Amino acid sequence: MGSTYHIYDPRMRQMLLMNAEIERIATGFRWAEGPVWFGDANCLLWSDIPNDRIMRWWPSGEVDVYRSPAHYTNGHTRDRQGRLVSCEHGRRCISRTEYDGGVSILADRFDGKRLNSPNDVVVKSDGSIWFTDPDYGIMSDYEGHRAESEQGVCRVYRLDPATGALIAVAEDYERPNGIAFSPDEKRLYIADTGFTHREGGPHHILVHEVIDGVRLGSGRVFAVIEPGFADGFRLDEHGNVWTSCGSGNGVAVFAPDGTPLGKIEIPEMVSNVAFGGPKRNRLFVTATSSVYSLYLGVRGHSIL
Template sequence: MESPFEIVDSRFRRYALGNVFIEKLHTGMRWAEGPVWFGDGGHLIWSDIPNNRMMRWVEGGGVSVFRSPSNFTNGNTRDRQGRLVSCEHGARRVTRTEYDGSITVLADSHKGRRLNSPNDVVVKSDGSIWFTDPPYGILTDYEGHKSEIEQDGCHVYRIDPESGQVAVAAGDFDKPNGIAFSPDERMLYVADTGASHRDDGPHHIRAFTVSESGILSGGEVFATIEPGLADGFRLDTDGNIWTSAGDGVHCFSPNGDLLGKVRVPEVVSNLAFGGPKRNRLFITATTSLYSVYVGAVGAGRF
């Protein structure tokens, strides 16, 4: 069987394991997104946005529906207590699923106006929650509910861990999308996928320096994705970014060099590290959920 790895830089050889292959774990979605690994439960949860549901995969136990309807949930992560945090296109909000299954609204507005359609989310070690808010969920009725934009743009927001106040962290994006911290949390990476609706739109990842008080600076282009978009991405413990692209998953070094690719037969939307050793890459790609083992370990607690 042909290797799924394409080595662009020799440094990628340590991550491109021999004798591994892409596994298709499930198919039948309309647009799979937002994978998040629950190591303590041994399962993966992800979104099937147009079908308005969330799915769960268990090793040896197959796939089941986790939540339906899901308010057209897109991106998911876990907070420092292990609770599920989700971005809901349909309700235009960020929520937390409590241990008992009840749902707490973390953010649904800014300055008295409804958010656009929160897309992806990450939680910092201080408990602050950072999310992107492009308009994808309100442009049509396919991934949410067609509605007017109430905000003055598409921004990156920060939810304060103490007060719960929602504030703009970065306001110079076309369509902010994927978001993740470096392992030491000194850098915040945010994708801009404006090329989805404009031929000359951005299709890159930007890198911001994060101050101790949570203020962002910089924001230079870290890497441009070709082909496709950096819809969602994660980092490994070496600081490499593994991001979605049109031809699979692209791996970039901490200084922005393209190291290699994981070829996937469908357009990739997002990914997450999981498995007992966090060395298994779970990939949501259009209609299917795939996985592949790599020589990298995902950053993060879970």
């Protein structure tokens, strides 16, 4: 499959391997999302949300079903102990897959009311779990179960797994979506995709200073995605942001100061990305019905 790169800044050229092509490694899904790499198992997991299953890819090329039903999981990450942490639309919760294969619900309510439909999640090096909670999973029966929002707003939360305490760290988002920390964890990036259901709505990534490791300062616009909108994203070892472009059909790359570095075109609407492979220099891209990969000249950031 041919690769099309748009280079806006010389730094982008250094991160690409001009002899590495974009590969479609799996296909046949309804909406692929939430890729996460398991280096110790040498496999990639991701969600096929409308089909209510978690899929798994092996470097041999084999693709199988990791879990079905999966309560309409969306975003995934791993905690400091290597366990899978998932956002579930179906049970409107954050869950964790234990070592014995059992699944525990970590949080499903705030102030006594059910969460909306947790969307994307990241784990900080102190073990705290930070996640976004828009209402996409309860807007219809396609990616969850249609229901009214009990919260009435869409927030970003921090969960302390030791105490179970859940606090709201941001409430001024229309539809918070992708989320990721800078490598030094001094900043938290959060996408707002209100554009998907309101003409003129936000389609940008905001960045917040992390205060005392538990609170967020006021957000400022880090990058506006044009065309499209940021869904899921991850950072590389240098703090560059690799983000999906939504309807822009590609992966956009921004420097830590927000300078656009370039874009990689993908043949389908992109939902999310993850770094993986033995050297973490392989970018995995979930895009509507398929999963793509591309070897890079840079490694992804990981707390594991």
